[in-house]
Amino acid sequence: MKKTAEIVIIGGGISGLATAYNLAAMGMKDVVVLEKDYLMSGSTGRCGAGVRQQWGTEMNCRLAKASCEIFENLNEILDYEGDIEFKQGGYLLMAVTEKEVEQFKKNVALQNSLGINSVLLAPEEAREIVPDLNIEGILACAFHQKDGHANPFHTMIAYAQAAKRLGVEIYTYTEATGIIVENGRIKGVNTNKGDIYTDKVLIAAGAWSKEVGLMAGVDIPVRPERHQILVTEPVNHRLGPMIMSFAGNIYCQQEPGGEFIMGHGPAEHETYSVTSSWDFVEEMCRKAVRFLPYLKNVRIVRQWSGLYEISPDAQPILGRVEQVEGLYVATGFSGHGFMFGPITGVLMAECILGLPTSIPIDKLDLGRFERGELIFEPSVV
Amino acid sequence: MRIEEHPILTFKRGREVEFTFNGKKMKGFEGEPIAAALHANGVRVLSYSKKLKRPRGFYCAIGNCSSCLMTVNGEPNVRVCTEKLREGMVIETQEGRGELN
Numbered sequence: 001m002k003k004t005a006e007i008v009i010i011g012g013g014i015s016g017l018a019t020a021y022n023l024a025a026m027g028m029k030d031v032v033v034l035e036k037d038y039l040m041s042g043s044t045g046r047c048g049a050g051v052r053q054q055w056g057t058e059m060n061c062r063l064a065k066a067s068c069e070i071f072e073n074l075n076e077i078l079d080y081e082g083d084i085e086f087k088q089g090g091y092l093l094m095a096v097t098e099k100e101v102e103q104f105k106k107n108v109a110l111q112n113s114l115g116i117n118s119v120l121l122a123p124e125e126a127r128e129i130v131p132d133l134n135i136e137g138i139l140a141c142a143f144h145q146k147d148g149h150a151n152p153f154h155t156m157i158a159y160a161q162a163a164k165r166l167g168v169e170i171y172t173y174t175e176a177t178g179i180i181v182e183n184g185r186i187k188g189v190n191t192n193k194g195d196i197y198t199d200k201v202l203i204a205a206g207a208w209s210k211e212v213g214l215m216a217g218v219d220i221p222v223r224p225e226r227h228q229i230l231v232t233e234p235v236n237h238r239l240g241p242m243i244m245s246f247a248g249n250i251y252c253q254q255e256p257g258g259e260f261i262m263g264h265g266p267a268e269h270e271t272y273s274v275t276s277s278w279d280f281v282e283e284m285c286r287k288a289v290r291f292l293p294y295l296k297n298v299r300i301v302r303q304w305s306g307l308y309e310i311s312p313d314a315q316p317i318l319g320r321v322e323q324v325e326g327l328y329v330a331t332g333f334s335g336h337g338f339m340f341g342p343i344t345g346v347l348m349a350e351c352i353l354g355l356p357t358s359i360p361i362d363k364l365d366l367g368r369f370e371r372g373e374l375i376f377e378p379s380v381v
Numbered sequence: 382m383r384i385e386e387h388p389i390l391t392f393k394r395g396r397e398v399e400f401t402f403n404g405k406k407m408k409g410f411e412g413e414p415i416a417a418a419l420h421a422n423g424v425r426v427l428s429y430s431k432k433l434k435r436p437r438g439f440y441c442a443i444g445n446c447s448s449c450l451m452t453v454n455g456e457p458n459v460r461v462c463t464e465k466l467r468e469g470m471v472i473e474t475q476e477g478r479g480e481l482n
Contacts, residue, residue: 233458234478258478294481297456 001193002169005032007200007352008189010176010212012037013044014152014338015330016204017159017170018345019352021078024166026349031168032196034189036175036208040156043206044338046274046306048229048251048263050242051339052091052147053116056107056379059315061114062359063343070342071150080158084150085256090241091147092129093379094291095140097247103378104142111144118144129241132294149242149253152338159345176205179216179327186216186326200352202328207272207307209331216324220317221369222309222332224272227265228280230303232295234258243291246379250287252295260298262288265308265335274305308335313374316340319351319365328352329366334377383421389443390414390463398468415461415472416442416449427451427461428475451475455482 006028009016012035020033035041051071053064070077071086095101104120111118121143123135129143160170171193178190179201188197203220205212213220234257242253252262264280264287281303289296311317311332321327330348333340343359350357368374385394395411402424409418416427416439426436427449440448444463453459454471457479461472 235457235481236477236479238481297481299458 001171001174001191002030002032002196003194004030005169005196005198006030007032007202008176008196008198009033009202009204010189011035011042011204011206011208012039012170012172013042013204013206014156014159014341015206015333015344015348016202017156017163018341019202019204019330019348020168020170021159021163021166022345022349023352024163024168026353028349028353029167031163032198033163033168033170034174034176034191035170035172038172039160039170040153042208043306043308044152044156044341046229046304047152047338048253048261049149049152049338050091050147050251050253051086051149052144052242054091054093054107054111054118054142054144054147054379055377056103056110057315057375057377058110058114059363059375060377061111061116063316063340065114065116066346066359067340067343068146070346074150074155074158074342078158078162080154080161082154082158084154084158086148086150087256088146088148089253090129090143090145092126092133092241092243093142094126094138094243094245094248095142096137096245098139100247101140104140107379108142116144117146118142130239130243130292132238132292133243134291134293143241147242149255155338155341176212176215179212181216181324184323184325186324200326200328202330202348202352204330206331206333206337207309209309209329213329216321216327218321218323218327218366220329220331220366222311222317223270224307225310226268226271226273226305227263227308227335228276228284228303228305229261229263230281230284231301232260232298233301235298238294239292245291248287248291250284250291252288252292259301260295272307274307276303276305308333309337310334312369314377315375316344316364317366318344318347318361321366384414384417387414387442392465398466400466400468400470400472402472403474409466411467412465414442415451415453415459415464415466415470418466419461419472426474431478450479452479457481
């Protein structure tokens with residue numbers, strides 16, 4: 001293991017690896033990534049894999065659009081021999097309350113103003129996209145064809161391989177146990193395998209970011225929240241877009257291989273546990289069959305769970321940390337770290353190299369919570 | 382050849398019943414695994430591999446390998462090696478991964 005590095009990135013998920021790749025691609029030498037377990041063992045490898053641009057704040061719309069455009073070309077950008085399986089079947093968002101309809105109208109207007117060509121649809125029009133949709137109780141839908149999903153495993157492997165080719169060192173089963181700060185400056189990182197001296201650290205530790213922040217004496221206000229998910233047996237293709245209801249708290253999509261992946265997210269206790277529950281399966285089946293009755297005939301193959309890292313305003317926390325020189329964060333994605341991953345990598349690399357960022361991220365800094373400048377995102381599951 | 386004993390599964394061989402396989406009438410015994418009835422009727426190909434479309438036959442016979450997934454009474458992906466035969470069952474070779482109804 002290296003004794004020194006230009007930067008140590010804590011977290012071997014999409015945010016950390018995408019940043020590592022972009023830093024190396026922009027010319028930084030000696031980039032080290034620490035992962036306490038195996039790559040993708042945290043939230044990336046457990047996520048629902050959706051990529052959407054239909055957001056309710058300008059910031060999220062801009063980030064998501066840019067991220068999606070990277071996904072579209074990621075196989076080529078990373079020179080990946082496999083396929084990240086990016087499929088743009090669209091996202092069909094279903095409004096079941098009047099309040100949601102109003103929100104959708106605002107969101108679509110905002111998205112359109114930012115070049116995201118989402119449309120508001122009557123339930124009958126939504127059936128032209130999803131013919132089997134049970135529209136009972138659905139008041140309106142929003143649809144955007146360029147949303148979709150990608151394979152998190154392939155995406156991560158693509159980033160990891162490309163980063164390694166550029167000289168990035170990725171240390172798995174290597175846990176950061178401390179961050180050395182002297183006179184308000186980063187000096188190094190202690191790990192279970194020895195110390196690495198560096199003057200830059202990026203915390204990209206997802207649900208574990210709060211603990212890692214405390215190692216540097218910084219309070220990163222994110223909390224872990226368990227979310228469950230299941231996958232069915234593969235069947236022939238029937239569902240084009242990801243369907244999603246915020247009020248109904250459900251999403252469901254069909255993978256390129258034919259499996260349905262679905263989840264719903266009741267507010268759960270704060271925990272690092274990633275166990276699964278029977279209640280989830282029952283409730284998930286009820287919710288999914290309500291919208292897509294044919295799902296009653298498909299078998300569930302397995303279920304699992306992962307952690308969201310929830311920030312106080314459900315928006316990412318990106319950028320420099322004021323209190324400690326050389327400390328950066330990329331966390332707080334509140335369940336959307338995978339879809340924002342590609343743009344996170346670009347923006348964080350630019351930020352760390354002191355370049356102007358392609359999208360302004362100063363409002364997403366950690367300091368916003370102290371300043372009381374929160375940006376609430378209305379559209380999350 | 383008819384499978385009458387199975388190392389793991391136990392089944393009671395009931396009365397003779399009719400069923401159809403890809404529209405063809407066949408006879409088997411109620412309660413025996415569907416695959417056993419198909420085998421006795423000379424059916425050796427139960428499914429086709431997903432990518433290369435190569436024929437797949439009776440393999441694990443205990444519901445693990447997915448070599449015998451067929452559409453039964455319109456329900457896709459039924460493991461015919463463990464599902465019991467009933468009177469009048471409509472058994473079909475599956476196209477691709479199976480259509481949900």
